[in-house]
Amino acid sequence: LGTVLLDSEGCVTDYLLDYYRPRAAGGVGLVIAQCASPNAEAKALYSLGIYDDKFVPGLKQLFQVIHQEGAKVAVQLMHPGLLIVAGGFLAPGVPVKVPSITSWMTGDLPYTEVSEDDIDGYVEDYSEAARRAKEAGADAVELHACHGCLIGGFMSPLMNLRTDRYGGSEENRIRFPRRTLERIKEKLGQDFPVIVRISASDDVPGGVTIDEAMRQAATLEEAGADAFHVSAGLEYLTGLNIPCYTYPEAPILPLAEKIKSAVKVPVIAVGKISPELAEQRIAEGRVDFVALGRPLLADPELPNKLREGRRDEVRWCLHCNNCVTLKLPLSCTVNPWLYRESIPLPPPVEKPKKVVVVGGGLAGMQAAALLAQRGHNVSLYEKSNVLGGQWNIAAAVPGKEGFADFTDYLKRSLDKAGVPVTLGTEITKEQVLAMKPDVVVVATGAVPLGLDIPGATSKNVVQSNDVFMGKVEAKGKVVVVGARFNAIEVAIMLAEQGKQVSIVSRGKLGGKKGPQNTFVFKTLARQLLELGIPLYLNTPVLEITEGSVAIGWEGEILFLPADTVILAMGAQSENKLAQELKGLVPEVYKIGDCEKPRDASSATFDAARVAEKI
Incomplete structure (x- = not known):
């Protein structure tokens, strides 16, 4: 390599x-x-x-x-x-x-x-x-x-x-x-x-x-x-x-x-x-x-x-x-120390701090484990009933079942480091302040983007995350809005189930700037071709109705039949808590998608960087 x-x-x-x-x-x-x-x-x-x-x-x-x-x-x-x-x-x-x-x-x-x-x-x-x-x-x-x-x-x-x-x-x-x-x-x-x-x-x-x-x-x-x-x-x-x-x-x-x-x-x-x-x-x-x-x-x-x-x-x-990928320097989703392994890790802290980590996705879990290993008094809070955050969605994609191995690894790291974890609790500003922490690490992730067009809030419009997790069923003919990997993956999954699926996106296949992970993209693109999934790229979605999606195609309005419309267009940071705590706690850090929606390797790197700094 x-x-x-x-x-x-x-x-x-x-x-x-x-x-x-x-x-x-x-x-x-x-x-x-x-x-x-x-x-x-x-x-x-x-x-x-x-x-x-x-x-x-x-x-x-x-x-x-x-x-x-x-x-x-x-x-x-x-x-x-x-x-x-x-x-x-x-x-x-x-x-x-x-x-x-x-x-x-x-x-x-x-x-x-x-x-x-x-x-x-x-x-x-x-x-x-x-x-x-x-x-x-x-x-x-x-x-x-x-x-x-x-x-x-x-x-x-x-x-x-x-x-x-x-x-x-x-x-x-x-x-x-x-x-x-x-x-x-x-x-x-x-x-x-x-x-x-x-x-x-x-x-x-x-x-x-x-x-x-x-x-x-x-x-x-x-x-x-x-x-x-x-x-x-x-x-x-x-x-x-x-x-x-x-x-x-x-x-x-x-x-x-x-x-x-x-x-x-x-x-x-x-x-x-x-x-x-x-x-x-x-x-x-x-x-x-x-x-x-x-x-x-x-x-x-x-x-x-x-x-x-x-x-x-x-x-x-x-x-x-x-x-x-073409991303420099070399990175690894599960190893934020890649090419830095020979550099000694920061020593245990002389004066442990009370650290509250909010969010139990990859970034939050990694940060909590590393901070505890350095001697800080760390507690982790996650609003859902399971650890893993959006990584659980990734592990639900057919072929990605092995992604759950990393969640399990981080869980073992938390246990080994003795980090107390509280699930099913959405922490508020008041609750954080009542704990009187020295440091708050906010890893609250991101939320999926929606559409601002007529019909975007209709009952037949769902998010790809919910489809992968089995929370909703994609019925009948399906139109997927978006062309990032999650859009391609949900389209492939449903087409392999025998459903009629189309993909519509304002941008290129693979994302706004085209695919960065070309090795994965080539295999996904090959599956799209083999399954015969129609692609409408560089094409705006104009309106969603109960049974169709109106798109601007080659200078005309084209109506695609759609019993289910799946949105898979990326995410926006959920950083409200971090903003509320600014100036009220001695140290506040945002990591992972809470800082900026990126890939998982960026989340774990953020966690390692913050853990080394505190």
Whole structure:
């Protein structure tokens, strides 16, 4: 996984060392350091530099840190090719090098088809990058050849339409990666391990299939591959390469097992694999290793905690994919300390304060537990009868049932910290003042937005939150107003139940500015297409009646039949209590959606920041 924790030149930073140190110490056997650019042309924004000898000292420092913590280290070598666009890290002035320019490559971008002379240069660039990795102390290198990166693109019949000796037949399409692998082995010796990360399927029509991938693996094994790290999915068109909550458990694992049957060298499986399933498949000999990416963002101590029987202490990855959005710096919904784990937490307080936390959602629970751990006298109040807040709604979405794991983790944290929790109590200003607190942390969340049009308060108009929670039933024909993820998810859920559903939104699909979490968006958009859900985007809702919704469509008024209208348009902060307490309590803090409606990772980060400050 890329971390964007380097500087713009691709040099190792203290942030990167702080990121890898706890993960190497957490019990893994091998750390595969993030993608490194084999030449300056391959440099994406914030990718690790390995295309010049000037990077060797920094790499040596990184590898020493990993070794000191007891793990082996490999570095992944990758020319991103088309991935530089799909990943959103196109550096200014850098061409987008591709095997072939195809009709589905959209946008006004500097696509450039590589020449045979380019390929000769790339082969040497990769071998020199591998040399630098070995010189810096790496135990192995990994050749990234999947997801539509440059080498992977040559292997894909969907991306490689060439008619020269590097295109057409399977033998020609694998010539570039085979030459690269052979050159690395020639330069570094047969004993220096080279892992090949391979796509077992492009997951799109016309792409690599598992049968071809098995033949590709066998060919690369002959060329010297020492292991295969099996992934899948063409990143530009699918989300399978980083499977989110919409996918079943371990969607790539069966493909890895087929690759295992085609080769004699070890096979590494990856992608949403539980520890129990990993142990089972390794014990059965169906794969040899399991790679962890996102789970180690969530909890770098995961292997040690499981080995020591501390399962209840694990912060489980939710596969929400917030970590792989374009948001900088790197973030994790369940781990607000991501890339800061090596920085000591604030010490216990010398003078404990009386702290009242109002609101038992993620932000409130996280803040209360952390404040109590530091020695403050903390009490938590939640107006509903359950903890979790709006996170309970998220966990009610089909596919997101695992989100409840984080609520359970925070509940255990509250219990362990000894925080008294009062449920079913909506705290007023007068009640807070009567407690005479030193600090009030307000985490009262947000309320759903409504519409200000005729008919918006009719009985057939409901909120998506209430539909997910089963408080109301969506009857008959349904129109969903909004295009954020919650709108898309409720539309998919109802369409899968057999209901006729349409989506109407003033903005783009995915939200006002378009989707930020592109990996999740691609899977949701694919489901919309498969279900045939009509979309009316950049379209205003004019009026709601008992049986229809009037919209402004292409300069005319169009009436959509609607027995139920579901609003899914975002939220506005509920911060009345915080405003009332301002100036009446020594310290008042707003956190989470109460401060500003954002994603869950922002809520937990707010909580950690406030807990460290008080």
